[in-house]
Amino acid sequence: MSIMRRVIASIPIVLVAAGMSGPALAAVGGAAPTAGSEDQSPVPAELAKFRDALDAYKRGDYQASLSMLTPLAENGYENASLLIGRMFVLGHGVPVDPSKAAQWIRRAADAGSAMGQFAMGQHYRTGRGVEKDITIAADWYTRAAKQGMAQAQYQLGVMTLKGQGIKQSTSDAALWLERAAYGGNLNAQVMLATNYFTGAALPRDDALAVKWASVAAERGDARAQFYLGTLTGLGRGVEKNNTTAAKWYKASAEQGFASAQYMYGYFLQHGLGIDQDPSEAASWYRQAAVQGDEDGQYMLGLAYHDGRGIEQDDQKARIWLRLAAEHGNTDAQFILGTLLRDGKGGPADPVQAGKWLGLAAERGHAQATEAYDVARWSYSDSERAEIEALQQAWRIKHSN
Numbered sequence: 442m443s444i445m446r447r448v449i450a451s452i453p454i455v456l457v458a459a460g461m462s463g464p465a466l467a468a469v470g471g472a473a474p475t476a477g478s479e480d481q482s483p484v485p486a487e488l489a490k491f492r493d494a495l496d497a498y499k500r501g502d503y504q505a506s507l508s509m510l511t512p513l514a515e516n517g518y519e520n521a522s523l524l525i526g527r528m529f530v531l532g533h534g535v536p537v538d539p540s541k542a543a544q545w546i547r548r549a550a551d552a553g554s555a556m557g558q559f560a561m562g563q564h565y566r567t568g569r570g571v572e573k574d575i576t577i578a579a580d581w582y583t584r585a586a587k588q589g590m591a592q593a594q595y596q597l598g599v600m601t602l603k604g605q606g607i608k609q610s611t612s613d614a615a616l617w618l619e620r621a622a623y624g625g626n627l628n629a630q631v632m633l634a635t636n637y638f639t640g641a642a643l644p645r646d647d648a649l650a651v652k653w654a655s656v657a658a659e660r661g662d663a664r665a666q667f668y669l670g671t672l673t674g675l676g677r678g679v680e681k682n683n684t685t686a687a688k689w690y691k692a693s694a695e696q697g698f699a700s701a702q703y704m705y706g707y708f709l710q711h712g713l714g715i716d717q718d719p720s721e722a723a724s725w726y727r728q729a730a731v732q733g734d735e736d737g738q739y740m741l742g743l744a745y746h747d748g749r750g751i752e753q754d755d756q757k758a759r760i761w762l763r764l765a766a767e768h769g770n771t772d773a774q775f776i777l778g779t780l781l782r783d784g785k786g787g788p789a790d791p792v793q794a795g796k797w798l799g800l801a802a803e804r805g806h807a808q809a810t811e812a813y814d815v816a817r818w819s820y821s822d823s824e825r826a827e828i829e830a831l832q833q834a835w836r837i838k839h840s841n
Contacts, residue, residue, distance in 0.1 A: 487518055498524065503534025519549040523556055539570030550581065558585035559593045566596075566606075575606030583607075586617060591624030598629065602642055615643055622653060630657040631664050638668060638677065647678030658689060666693035667701040674704075674713075683714025694725060702729035703737040710740075710750070719750030730761060739765035739773045746776060755786025766797055769839060774801035775809040782816060795820060795828040800835060 494509035507528060513521035522545045528535050529542035543564045549557030562581035565574050579600050585593035598617035601607050621629035634654035636643040651672050657665030666689045673679055674686035687708045693701030706725030709718045723744045729737025742761030745754045759780055765773035778798035781790045795816060801809030820828065 487513060487516075491518060491521055494521065495524070498528075498533070503528060507534055514545065514548060517548075517552055519552050519554040519557060522546065522549040522552075523554065523560070526560070539564070541570075543570035550584075553588075555585045555588040555590040555593070558582075558588070559590055559596075562593065562596065575600070577606075579606035586620070589620075589624065591621045591626040591629070594618070594621035594624060595626045595629040595632075599632070611643060622656070627657055627660060627662055630654075630660075631662055631668075634665055634668050638672060647672065649678075651678035658692075661696075663693040663696035663698040663701065666690075666696075667698050667704070670701065670704065683708065685714070687714040694728070697728075697732075699729045699732040699734040699737065702726075702732075703734050703740070706737070706740065719744075721750070723750035730764070733764075735765050735768040735770055738762075738768070739770045742773060743776070746780075755780055757786075759786045766800075767835075769804075771801040771804050771806040771809065774798070775806050775812070778809065779812065782812070791816070791820065792824055792827050792831070795824070796831040796835070799828060799832055803832075 490509055490513055494506045494513070497503075497506035497509065507525065510521045510525050514525055526542045526544075526546035526549070527533070529538045529545065531537070535541075543561070546557050546560045546564070550561045551557075558581050562578045562585065563569070564571050565578035565581060567573065579597065582593045582597040582600065586597045594617045597607070598614045598621060599605075601610055601617060602614035603609065615633075618629045618633050622633055630653045633643070634650050634652075634657060635641070637646045637653065638650035639645070651669070654665045654669040654672060658669045670686045670689035670693065671677075673682050673689065675681065687705065690701045690705040690708060694705040702725045706722040706729065707713070708715055709725065710722035711717065723741065726737045726741040726744060730741045738761045742758045742763075742765060743749070744751045745758035745761065747753070759777065762773045762777040762780070766777050774797040778794045778796075778801065780786050781797065782794035783789065795813070798809050798813040798816060802813040817825070
C-alpha cells in the first residue's frame, strides 16, 4: 500500500460521539450539565434549586433530583430540561425513553440552549426518540453552530461536505470545520489535516495540513501524529526530516495506530532517522499485522521468510503472507506462491501456488509472471480448471 493510499484509508469519517465531551453530551448520555454550563443568568433561587437537584443527581438520588428539576424545567430553566432528558436517555430514576428525552431536550433547544440544539441534531440524525430526518438535524446543528459550539460546527461541516441534509459546499464545509478546529474540536483538526494533505475532499494545501496535524498531534491524537510523521517524512509543507518523522510515527504507534506501527517498523528496518534495528522493526510489524494491516502482515511474513530480525520460519511466513495476499498484496502473493510451489514451510500445493502466482501475474508482478508462465505448462487440465476457479472466486470476493 502506497503512503498516499495509507493516509487516505485512515481519513476519519463522521464519528458521532468522538468529538463530544462534557456539556455537549449532557442531553445524550454524557457528562451532566453543571449549574453554570449555560450563561442563563438565573435568579439566585433557581440557581440554588438547580444546584440542590444536581447534587442529588450526583449522589444517585434520582427521584429527589427529578422532583426538584421538573418545576425548574417547566419554568424554562434550560439546564434542568437537559438533565431530565439525560435521565430518560440513561434510565436514571426513570425508564429509558428516548422519546421523552427528546421532548425535554427540545424545551431547552427551543429556549436557545446550544447544548439542547446540538442534542436535537443528534436525535434527528440518528432517529433516536424522533423520526429520523437529516434535514431537520442539519437545521439544529446550524443553530448550535452559529452560537459557537465546536461539536455542532464539526458535525455541520461534515454534513455540508457530504451534502447530507444541507446543500453540499466545499467552501462552507471548510469554514465550519475550521471554526470547529479553532474551537478545539479534535476531530475537526484531524479531518482538516488529512483532507488538506490528500486533497480528498478539500483543495490540497500542505501548509494547512501541517498546521492542523501539528495542533492535534501535540494534543496526543494518534491519527494526527501519524499524518504529521508522513508529512515530515515526505517533506510536504515542512522541511523533510526523518528523525522528526520517526518521532511522530513512534508516538502514534505506541498508542496502537496500526499504520504508524508499520511505518515506524519500516523506519527501524531501514535506519531512517533512527538507528537501524531489524529485530525491533519485526516487533512493530507484528503489532500492525495482528490489527489486520496489510503491509504489516507482508513485512512480518517477509521477515520470517528471510530470517531478518527474527528466526527464519517458512511455516510462519506462509501464515502472514497468506493474510497479506488475501488483501491483494502482489509481493505477498508471489512469495506465497513460490513457497507453495516449492513445498517450503509445508506441503507443496501446485494448485494453490498457481492461484497466487497467477493473481500476482495478472496484476503486473514481473517475477510472478515469469514463474507462472513456467509453471502453467505443468498443470493438468483438472488442475488448471481448479486454479482458474479459485482465481475467479478471489476476484469476485475482492471486486467491491
